[in-house]
Amino acid sequence: MSFLSLRSVSKSFGGIQALTDISFDVERGKIIGIMGANGAGKTTLFNVITGHLAASSGQILLNGSPLTGLRPDQVCRAGIGRTFQIVKPFPQLTVRENLLTAAMFGAAELRNRHEALAHCEKILDEMGMSHMAGSTAHELTLSGQKRLELARAICTGSELILLDEVMAGLTPPEVKDMLAIITRLHRARGLTLLIIEHVMRALMELSSQIIVLHHGEKIASGSPREIAENPRVHDVYFGEKK
Numbered sequence: 001m002s003f004l005s006l007r008s009v010s011k012s013f014g015g016i017q018a019l020t021d022i023s024f025d026v027e028r029g030k031i032i033g034i035m036g037a038n039g040a041g042k043t044t045l046f047n048v049i050t051g052h053l054a055a056s057s058g059q060i061l062l063n064g065s066p067l068t069g070l071r072p073d074q075v076c077r078a079g080i081g082r083t084f085q086i087v088k089p090f091p092q093l094t095v096r097e098n099l100l101t102a103a104m105f106g107a108a109e110l111r112n113r114h115e116a117l118a119h120c121e122k123i124l125d126e127m128g129m130s131h132m133a134g135s136t137a138h139e140l141t142l143s144g145q146k147r148l149e150l151a152r153a154i155c156t157g158s159e160l161i162l163l164d165e166v167m168a169g170l171t172p173p174e175v176k177d178m179l180a181i182i183t184r185l186h187r188a189r190g191l192t193l194l195i196i197e198h199v200m201r202a203l204m205e206l207s208s209q210i211i212v213l214h215h216g217e218k219i220a221s222g223s224p225r226e227i228a229e230n231p232r233v234h235d236v237y238f239g240e241k242k
C-alpha cells in the first residue's frame, strides 16, 4: 500500500480550476519533487493534502485512510507536517518555544514539557540550530526563519513532511546548507518528503521522482533525468522546445 495516495483530486476557486484530476502515489521514505511555473497549483496541492483547503472532488489517503474532512490540526496529528512558503512562526516566541508548540500539539503529542523539550533540543542539534534556540522568531534572518519553519515541521513528529519553497530567497551557500540539512534529516529520520522548489539544482539533487504541474494538471512525472529531458516540460516550464 502507498503511504500517500491522491486519486483524481480537483480543486476550483469559482471559475479558476487550480487542480484537475491529480493522481499519484508516494512510497514511504521517498523524496518527491513538485515543479511548475507560478500559479501551476503547487501550493494548492499542499493545501488540499493538509486540510487547509477542501478538495472539490477526489480522495487523499494516508496509509490507506482517507483524510477527507479533516482539519489541518487533525491532518498534522495523522502524520503530515508542512512548511509555509511565507513563513508563519509565532513571531514573539523564541525558536525553542515555537518548536515546543509543534512537539506538544503535532503527531508527536509530547504533552510532558520535559519530554517535549528534549525532543526539540535534539532536532535543534541535528539541524545545527542550538545557538538560535533562545532568539525570538522575528529577530531571525530569512535563512533562520526558513530553518525554523523546517524544524517546526520536523518537531511535529510527522513522517510525511511537505516543504513549500524552503530555499526561496536564500543565497547559494545557504541553499547548500539547507540541502545538507534536508538530506541528513531524511536519512536519519526515515522521512517521506514532498518538496516544492524553484531552485532546480536542489530539486534535481534531492528527488527520486519529480511531478510537474501546469495550469493545475499533472503533465509529467518521472526521474529527475526523465524530467530534464522531457520536451513538454521544456516547452511549458522553460518556455522553449527541446
Ligand code: ATP
Binding pocket: 013, 016, 017, 018, 036, 037, 038, 039, 040, 041, 042, 043, 044, 045, 085
Ligand atoms: P507559486 O509558484 O506562485 O506559489 P503555485 O503553483 O503554488 O504558484 P497556487 O498558489 O496553487 O500556484 O495557485 C494556483 C491557481 O489557483 C492560481 O491561478 C491562483 O491564483 C489560484 N488560487 C490559489 N489560491 C486561491 C484562492 N484562495 N482563491 C482564488 N484563487 C486561488
